[in-house]
Amino acid sequence: MTEPVLRMLADELPKWLPHQRWFGGKDRPVTEARPVRVITLLDNDPRLVHALVEVVQEDRKSVYQLLLGSRDNPPEYLSGVWIDSEGRHWYEATADAELMTFLLDAIAEEESAGPIAFHRETDVDLDEGLRGRAVTSEQSNTSLIYGQQYILKLFRKLSAGPNPDLQIHRALHSVGCEHIAQPLGWISDDEGDRPTLGMLQQFLADAADGWAMATTSVRDLMAEADLHADEVGGDFAGEAHRLGAAVAAVHADLARALDSRPVEPGELDVAVDAMHRRLDTVLETVPALAPQEEAIRGVFEEARGTADGGVPVQHVHGDLHLGQVLRTVNGWALIDFEGEPAAPVHERSVPRSPLRDVAGMLRSFDYAAHQLLVGQPEDHQLAVRAREWTNRNRGAFCDGYAEVSPNGDPRDHEVLLRALELDKAVYEVAYEQANRPDWLPIPLTSIARIAS
Numbered sequence: 101m102t103e104p105v106l107r108m109l110a111d112e113l114p115k116w117l118p119h120q121r122w123f124g125g126k127d128r129p130v131t132e133a134r135p136v137r138v139i140t141l142l143d144n145d146p147r148l149v150h151a152l153v154e155v156v157q158e159d160r161k162s163v164y165q166l167l168l169g170s171r172d173n174p175p176e177y178l179s180g181v182w183i184d185s186e187g188r189h190w191y192e193a194t195a196d197a198e199l200m201t202f203l204l205d206a207i208a209e210e211e212s213a214g215p216i217a218f219h220r221e222t223d224v225d226l227d228e229g230l231r232g233r234a235v236t237s238e239q240s241n242t243s244l245i246y247g248q249q250y251i252l253k254l255f256r257k258l259s260a261g262p263n264p265d266l267q268i269h270r271a272l273h274s275v276g277c278e279h280i281a282q283p284l285g286w287i288s289d290d291e292g293d294r295p296t297l298g299m300l301q302q303f304l305a306d307a308a309d310g311w312a313m314a315t316t317s318v319r320d321l322m323a324e325a326d327l328h329a330d331e332v333g334g335d336f337a338g339e340a341h342r343l344g345a346a347v348a349a350v351h352a353d354l355a356r357a358l359d360s361r362p363v364e365p366g367e368l369d370v371a372v373d374a375m376h377r378r379l380d381t382v383l384e385t386v387p388a389l390a391p392q393e394e395a396i397r398g399v400f401e402e403a404r405g406t407a408d409g410g411v412p413v414q415h416v417h418g419d420l421h422l423g424q425v426l427r428t429v430n431g432w433a434l435i436d437f438e439g440e441p442a443a444p445v446h447e448r449s450v451p452r453s454p455l456r457d458v459a460g461m462l463r464s465f466d467y468a469a470h471q472l473l474v475g476q477p478e479d480h481q482l483a484v485r486a487r488e489w490t491n492r493n494r495g496a497f498c499d500g501y502a503e504v505s506p507n508g509d510p511r512d513h514e515v516l517l518r519a520l521e522l523d524k525a526v527y528e529v530a531y532e533q534a535n536r537p538d539w540l541p542i543p544l545t546s547i548a549r550i551a552s
């Protein structure tokens with residue numbers, strides 16, 4: 101079965117990949133998709149195939165993971181997206197909830213298929229035979245939910261070595277961190293770059309994500325034109341305060357579990373140089389950022405001068421925003437420790453300032469407040485409300501953080517924090533341009549405000 105599948109993938113993927121939400125290379129065309137390895141996981145009816153595909157985009161090459169399914173009599177909703185040279189219909193297997201049972205059961209039984217190895221954490225028992233439904237929210241990867249118990253994330257763009265999301269979850273669990281979902285197992289590839297293919301975790305059922313909660317609060321405020329943020333029913337400041345405390349607790353656990361050391365001489369210079377380089381790259385693809393270039397570089401340079409050694413560097417979350425935090429009945433949990441999907445993995449795991457995560461979350465409050473205004477005619481009153489909501493919740497978050505963090509109040513490092521926020525906003529400009537061009541005005545407007 102391998103040959104026809106290989107040919108089909110090479111033909112079909114260059115057209116199909118750019119339309120997938122999880123495809124991380126939307127900034128340039130796909131010149132070629134080379135299937136580099138195909139392994140049959142189930143060889144009857146249904147069939148399940150694991151494929152690694154090298155995607156070539158001008159001078160960039162990345163490897164993506166795909167799962168393909170095929171059935172003799174597929175239900176209508178699974179009708180083939182591709183047909184191989186033998187006339188067999190194949191589809192994106194993560195849409196087939198029944199077929200995805202295979203992955204959970206393979207982890208439970210610690211099976212292997214050639215170089216693909218399925219692992220279960222020690223002392224964990226797993227229920228088998230559950231169907232795996234794909235999460236429908238926007239994702240950089242693909243996650244499957246099994247009953248109300250487990251969630252399996254299949255990494256799409258693979259990076260060499262253990263995935264930071266898995267490593268960090270395991271490290272945090274080992275020190276008893278209360279603000280993460282329990283790691284339950286993983287899928288590894290023991291060939292080539294030895295990437296992590298998937299990660300199984302406890303599913304936090306009934307949790308609400310921070311983005312949904314925050315944007316509901318903003319909507320409540322916008323609907324009550326004559327009330328202030330602290331007067332409307334959906335005020336978020338209490339939650340923002342608890343969230344700040346939870347992020348500080350996770351930072352303390354990360355420092356304990358992995359590393360923490362003072363900033364070395366010249367280290368801040370390296371960080372500032374990286375900010376400039378990122379700006380260079382983003383300016384090439386988003387000319388609308390050019391009018392802000394000088395002001396942005398000025399803020400970066402100010403941070404260089406602070407020689408801010410007050411906050412030790414350590415492992416951090418790396419891409420913290422309101423969509424990465426879940427409110428459970430027991431408090432806030434942080435998810436997705438993979439870092440920024442677009443950054444090279446070796447950059448993501450070097451020790452960095454925890455203020456980066458604080459800056460990420462502060463940016464997110466800004467996003468939540470302003471996304472309702474995108475594409476709307478300018479309304480002074482709503483703009484004032486949005487600013488009021490942002491300031492109230494950013495302040496509450498920092499208060500909560502300061503109460504728990506051994507590093508004190510993030511606002512004491514105002515200059516560095518401002519540069520980190522701007523750097524994040526520059527990243528967001530590239531992210532929005534590639535994924536949601538309608539939302540580009542959100543980071544662009546913020547940049548104008550922060551840099552002025």
Ligand SMILES: Nc1ncnc2c1ncn2[C@@H]1O[C@H](COP(=O)(O)OP(=O)(O)O)[C@@H](O)[C@H]1O
Nearest residue numbers: 235239240241242251281301302303304435436
């Ligand atoms: N442990 C969990 N319990 C419940 N829902 C989760 C859990 N982990 C992730 N999710 C949900 O799955 C979505 C995608 O997860 P995430 O780790 O952010 O994936 P990605 O790396 O693809 O962005 C999240 O937005 C969240 O709604």
Ligand SMILES: O=P(O)(O)O[C@H]1O[C@H](CO)[C@@H](O[C@H]2O[C@H](CO)[C@@H](O)[C@H](O)[C@H]2O)[C@H](O)[C@H]1O
Nearest residue numbers: 239240419421422423440441463464467528531
């Ligand atoms: O897919 P990930 O969750 O790993 O992160 C990427 O996608 C995020 C959007 O889903 C993006 O976050 C940006 O938009 C959020 C609102 O949707 C906002 O809360 C964040 O502050 C903003 O950065 C994230 O940057 C990107 O890496």
